[in-house]
Amino acid sequence: xxALDVQDLSVRxxxxxxxxxxxxxxxxxxxxxxxGPNGAGKSTLLRALSGEIAPSEGAVLLGGRAPQxxxxxxxxxxxxxxxxxxxxxxxxxVLEIVRMGAGDRRGKASDAVAEAALAAVDLAxxxxxxxxxxxxxxxxxxxxxxxxxxxxxxxxxxxxxILMLDEPTASLDLRHQLDLVAVxxxxxxxxxxxIAIVHDLNLAALMADRIIVLGNGRLAADGTPSQTINDGTxxxxxGVSSAVGLMPQPGAPFVLPHxxxxxxx
Amino acid sequence: xxDAVVSGxxxxxxxxxxxxxxxxxxxFPILLSVLLIVVIAAMAVGGAGIPLExxxxxxxxxxxxxxxxxxxxxxxxxxxxxxxxxILIGAMLASSGAIMQGLFRNPLADPALVGVSSGGALAAAxxxxxxxxxxxxxxxxxxxxxxIAAFGGSLVTTAILQRLASRGRTTSIAVFLLAGxxxxxxxxxxxxxxxxxxxDRALRDITFWMLGSLGGATWEKVSLIAPFLLxxxxxxxxxxRGLDLLVLGESEAFHMGIAVERLKRxxxxxxxxxxxxxVAFAGVVGFVGIVVPHLLRLVIGPGHRKLLPASAILxxxxxxxxxTAARTIAAPAEVPIGVLTALxxxxxxxxxxxxxxxxxxx
Numbered sequence: 110x111x112a113l114d115v116q117d118l119s120v121r122x123x124x125x126x127x128x129x130x131x132x133x134x135x136x137x138x139x140x141x142x143x144x145g146p147n148g149a150g151k152s153t154l155l156r157a158l159s160g161e162i163a164p165s166e167g168a169v170l171l172g173g174r175a176p177q178x179x180x181x182x183x184x185x186x187x188x189x190x191x192x193x194x195x196x197x198x199x200x201x202x203v204l205e206i207v208r209m210g211a212g213d214r215r216g217k218a219s220d221a222v223a224e225a226a227l228a229a230v231d232l233a234x235x236x237x238x239x240x241x242x243x244x245x246x247x248x249x250x251x252x253x254x255x256x257x258x259x260x261x262x263x264x265x266x267x268x269x270x271i272l273m274l275d276e277p278t279a280s281l282d283l284r285h286q287l288d289l290v291a292v293x294x295x296x297x298x299x300x301x302x303x304i305a306i307v308h309d310l311n312l313a314a315l316m317a318d319r320i321i322v323l324g325n326g327r328l329a330a331d332g333t334p335s336q337t338i339n340d341g342t343x344x345x346x347x348g349v350s351s352a353v354g355l356m357p358q359p360g361a362p363f364v365l366p367h368x369x370x371x372x373x374x
Numbered sequence: 375x376x377d378a379v380v381s382g383x384x385x386x387x388x389x390x391x392x393x394x395x396x397x398x399x400x401x402f403p404i405l406l407s408v409l410l411i412v413v414i415a416a417m418a419v420g421g422a423g424i425p426l427e428x429x430x431x432x433x434x435x436x437x438x439x440x441x442x443x444x445x446x447x448x449x450x451x452x453x454x455x456x457x458x459x460x461i462l463i464g465a466m467l468a469s470s471g472a473i474m475q476g477l478f479r480n481p482l483a484d485p486a487l488v489g490v491s492s493g494g495a496l497a498a499a500x501x502x503x504x505x506x507x508x509x510x511x512x513x514x515x516x517x518x519x520x521x522i523a524a525f526g527g528s529l530v531t532t533a534i535l536q537r538l539a540s541r542g543r544t545t546s547i548a549v550f551l552l553a554g555x556x557x558x559x560x561x562x563x564x565x566x567x568x569x570x571x572x573x574d575r576a577l578r579d580i581t582f583w584m585l586g587s588l589g590g591a592t593w594e595k596v597s598l599i600a601p602f603l604l605x606x607x608x609x610x611x612x613x614x615r616g617l618d619l620l621v622l623g624e625s626e627a628f629h630m631g632i633a634v635e636r637l638k639r640x641x642x643x644x645x646x647x648x649x650x651x652x653v654a655f656a657g658v659v660g661f662v663g664i665v666v667p668h669l670l671r672l673v674i675g676p677g678h679r680k681l682l683p684a685s686a687i688l689x690x691x692x693x694x695x696x697x698t699a700a701r702t703i704a705a706p707a708e709v710p711i712g713v714l715t716a717l718x719x720x721x722x723x724x725x726x727x728x729x730x731x732x733x734x735x736x
Contacts, residue, residue, distance in 0.1 A: 160628075161628060161629075180633070181628055181631050181632055181633045181634075182631040182632075182633075183631075184631065185629065185630055185631030190629040192623070192625060192626060195623060195626060196623075197621055197622060198479045198621060199479075199671060199676035200672075201618075201676055201677075202675070205618075205675070205677065206622075209618065209619055209622070209630060212630045212632070213615040213616055213619065213630075213632060
């Protein structure tokens with residue numbers, strides 16, 4: 110059974126169609142990057158997949174059921190979401206935030222799980238720091254560690270789940286971007302399904318087995334990095350002329366944009 | 375990030391906040407001991423002073439020979455109910471502040487500041503005027519009417535405020551404070567209107583009540599208010615964790631498995647119930663709800679499962695101390711308790727506001 114099924118999904122807000130007839134399914138353990146220009150519907154797609162918004166038409170099936178059919182607590186054991194720009198108003202420590210990944214269950218995440226997650230994001234030794242005193246990129250990594258704890262709790266209960274990432278590398282430096290890609294790939298190797306919105310096409314190609322390209326709320330392309338990232342797609346969806354080549358290692362495509370074009374509808 | 379531990383920046387010492395000894399298992403014993411000391415002091419001082427050594431006897435714990443009937447009467451029917459009321463109201467003001475700050479992710483939220491108390495006060499004042507008309511100036515008004523009206527008023531105000539300040543899944547701090555200001559002004563105008571149309575008897579009742587004295591406490595009133603606080607304390611295990619997660623945002627709380635809408639409803643009802651009960655008895659008493667949780671967060675951190683009960687105890691300590699001061703510094707006259715808390719709390723709030731200026735929306 111696929112981990113995630115999206116059937117003819119449309120999301121409307123008022124008269125505006127944010128997503129229009131999107132269909133795809135994702136297998137357990139697959140790593141999928143979602144790319145597309147601003148306003149293509151990427152975040153809306155992630156919100157629909159995570160159960161935050163209900164489809165206007167069509168369906169999202171997560172483990173065979175609509176996300177809304179699970180209780181929030183059950184849903185949290187099956188998918189974890191890392192959003193962008195989270196601000197924490199109160200002086201929680203890094204360790205407290207990371208432990209929140211265990212949700213409201215009485216048995217808190219064990220110290221070992223939390224420590225391992227912190228080490229995985231290169232923040233070992235930060236536990237007692239107040240989160241507000243960290244840099245933006247460090248805070249983002251703390252939240253990534255929190256999501257890893259949530260995944261670990263879910264895995265204990267129901268086996269590997271789904272990791273949903275909304276531009277996880279936006280505020281990270283180069284090194285930590287690559288580190289995050291490595292951690293996501295490790296999760297996938299253990300059976301976790303990873304779906305990530307990624308802005309950087311090169312990073313998407315490096316990270317994912319499969320790339321879904323959204324344009325204007327519709328599915329513009331869906332396939333392996335070399336099938337989806339090419340002159341044609343980049344020009345058609347992003348309106349940019351580019352040179353596409355292959356990285357010597359590991360053989361993923363890379364894009365060098367050089368000129369904006371008029372977008373073809 | 376797997377093999378990059380060595381390159382990670384070493385934890386800087388800045389930003390490390392020692393959650394001292396107090397945050398550990400000693401927290402509640404220490405708070406409760408302080409409360410006990412304040413209670414004993416409050417029993418001893420007042421218009422009819424009772425020396426400390428006569429207190430055990432008056433309470434019936436020691437040799438009754440030393441006991442005077444006057445001590446016993448003063449303690450049991452005047453001073454102790456008043457102490458109990460101060461404890462209950464202080465606890466409710468502080469914990470409703472803490473819940474509200476968690477709910478709105480805003481350390482500056484306080485039921486008195488953003489009009490929730492005023493909404494309760496308007497409803498209570500209306501009930502005095504209307505009740506007075508209905509009873510035809512004959513029977514005394516039933517006391518139970520005030521808390522019910524105040525609770526309804528607070529509930530409606532909190533719900534309106536939540537509607538106004540929330541858009542989608544975000545709450546604007548600026549809109550929240552400004553809307554609260556407008557609601558407080560509107561409720562104030564409403565109360566003014568009621569004072570204008572009230573007859574002499576109702577006017578006296580309103581004025582008396584709005585001054586917010588804890589005088590006139592009885593055991594009956596204590597028993598009427600206590601359930602509100604008990605309800606909050608009973609709810610702590612269920613809402614504490616949810617309020618923690620809510621601090622990251624409504625979406626994040628939902629992602630981590632919290633039934634956000636239900637949590638918000640429970641929190642709003644608790645805020646309204648406690649604010650309403652406090653307003654019904656003590657009028658609008660401000661700032662306890664801001665000062666207490668803020669001080670505690672500095673010492674024990676922001677986790678709500680500890681913060682809520684600790685706020686209740688520290689709120690009780692502060693309001694009991696304030697009330698004891700209010701009835702002694704100008705004895706035999708009494709300084710209105712709301713005046714006293716504002717004198718201390720308002721400057722504190724200003725300092726807090728200046729320190730929070732960097733936060734979004736302010």
